[in-house]
Amino acid sequence: QVQLVESGGGLVQAGGSLRLSCAASGRTFSSYAMGWFRQAPGKEREFVAGISLSGISTLYADSVKGRFTISRDNAKNTVYLQMNSLKPEDTAVYYCAARRSILARNRSDYNYWGQGTQVTVSS
Numbered sequence: 450q451v452q453l454v455e456s457g458g459g460l461v462q463a464g465g466s467l468r469l470s471c472a473a474s475g476r477t478f479s480s481y482a483m484g485w486f487r488q489a490p491g492k493e494r495e496f497v498a499g500i501s502l503s504g505i506s507t508l509y510a511d512s513v514k515g516r517f518t519i520s521r522d523n524a525k526n527t528v529y530l531q532m533n534s535l536k537p538e539d540t541a542v543y544y545c546a547a548r549r550s551i552l553a554r555n556r557s558d559y560n561y562w563g564q565g566t567q568v569t570v571s572s
Contacts (some may be wrong), residue, residue: 450474453545456565461535464481465570469530471545471563479503482552484559485519485530487541487568494544494556498530501552508554513539535570542567554561 457469464521469485482500496521499508507519527546543566546559553559 451478451481451547453547453561453563455543455545455563455566458473458568460569460571463535463570463572464536465535466531466533467543467568469532469543469566469568471528471530473526473528473547476528479523481547481549482523483519483528484546484552485528485557486544486559487539488544489538489541492541492555496554496556497543499552499554500528505509506552508552508561510554517558517569532568535568537570537572538540539567540570 452474453471455471485497486494487493487497497510500519500521504521516534521528545563547561548559
């Protein structure tokens with residue numbers, strides 16, 4: 450089992466950047482594919498980015514491709530989401546998620562979730 454804690458959210462102007470971090474507990478972090486999801490008010494939780502166990506493979510939602518970068522440091526049990534060129538439509542609660550298997554983009558494929566961190570982008 451793994452516990453996840455996100456940090457790094459906040460308020461930023463459009464065009465700005467933020468880096469989210471997700472710290473995982475446990476000694477088997479490298480056994481989990483990791484994902485970032487987000488949920489805006491009144492909307493479904495949606496996939497943002499995912500990264501494989503080793504970090505070699507990544508997936509992105511079309512809406513963030515070229516602006517967001519997911520990475521991981523298995524020695525630090527941490528996954529990151531670098532968000533550049535932020536837009537007001539990126540405003541949401543961002544969640545970190547883990548699954549003990551290969552990389553996936555469906556919410557239902559992930560077993561463990563953090564509590565979320567708020568990202569607000571002002572215009």
